[in-house]
Amino acid sequence: MNANITTALCPCGSKTTYQQCCQPLHNQQRLATSPVELMRSRYCAFVIGQFDYLISTHHLDYRQGLTASQLASNKTHWLGLQIINTPLFDTRGEVTFKAWYLEDKQIDAIYETSSFVLVDGCWLYTHGQQMHTRLPGRNDPCICHSGKKFKQCCAKLCH
Template identity: 70%
Template sequence: MTINITPTDLCPCGSQNSYQQCCLPLHLATSVAQSPQQLMRSRYCAFVVGQFDYLISTHHPDFRHGLTVAQLAQGNTHWLGLQVLTTKQVGCHGEVTFKAWYLDNKHIDAIYEKSSFVLVEGQWLYTEGTQMSTRAPERNEPCICHSGRKFKHCCAKLTH
């Protein structure tokens, strides 16, 4: 499920900047990501707002395995928030470990992944990721959507 946001809305990637100051220029190809973390955040945002062409163009062709825009557009995921856990960049290679929280059939889960990136001709590209499992947040932990509220008073209510 994609959401409609205006350029002045907060960017879904969690940067606390507006969409027009953050991921929109990347999605419009008027600029390129300057780091693996910026690319990963913009790719998460692309899932949220339905910029599926951007996801294909920033996915290294050797690692797409036939993935298409049509396949990406099939999903009906309700994205809740992004947590960047670690980032690492050494020369032309980078890694970002993150949790991308979503709601599916009143069940909260996350894509918990260590993603790999490579810099090719001045553009960072996603290559592949290692999937891991995670637990749902505890009731009194901060909410995964970055609302500033406790999980039990925010996204946990979506599961009822």
């Protein structure tokens, strides 16, 4: 992995470097301490192509034969992650999020409530329920966490 990735801001939108954020999780130096931390690290793994991590954090009973190479064939251009809600129920948790991406010059999001379960001290993704979302307002903060308005940032990728 090149040094630029480790010292750049983490793709999960945490405002810290990848080195200080999702990298120790991807490298199995430590475990996620909450469903939302696991969710962020899984989004980040999609962005930078840590597909083995996505498999290892997906509960085996829910994986349905999914493999890292199947995930690797997906060439999504990810723009940013918005965490909406993170209810926690003891050894279960949910994370509702919007993961924004660009495809064929259209911006869309995976808008999902993901479910997680704690197994032997390890949070694992089980399954998700997807919903439809609308684009942000033109004057809303951009989905990529740039600090600019949407219309002055990622909205320009659409046309």
